[in-house]
Amino acid sequence: MFILKKGVGALIGWVLLLGFVISIGTMVFLSLRTHTTELSDRTVNYISGRLECSEININVVTAPSCSSFSVTNRGVLNIDQVAVRIYNGETPVGQTQIFESVIAPHATVDYTPDSSGERIEVIPIVLIDNKPSGCLERRIIKPCG
Secondary structure, three states: OHHHHHHHHHHHHHHHHHHHHHHHHHHHHHHHHHHHHHHHHHOOEEEOOOHHHHOOOEEEEEOHHHOOEEEEEOOOOOEOEEEEEEEEOOEEEEEEEEEOOOEOOOOEEEEOOOOOOOEEEEEEEEEEOOEEEEEHHHOEEEEOO
16 A cells, blocks of 8 residues: 555656756747757848849948947948958958948948958948848958958
């Protein structure tokens, strides 16, 4: 009779442990799924050859070591974001930075990147079908200074 009671207690313990593990696993899964959806919404699709990109024209002026730079929108469409990569030789310094500020036509915006280097690559980003799209054929690569 005592053996049966011990077995039932152990069985209840295993059922509670299994339920706890399943509930924690479900919470982690739902949290990661939400995070992945948010991350994919912020992802920029780099394109070339689109009509929208043909209306984009930028000018970039850099400070020494690319400690700061300014972007002038010389086109007819708003630039919604700017992607920036800093290089030392052929090696990128840090990750690509996305600056989320709208540049109206014929306006200039100043930026300060997180790192400095020898040359800078600036890619204008416009919204196409409400998705950020980087116009690769309109990017500017220039030495710092």
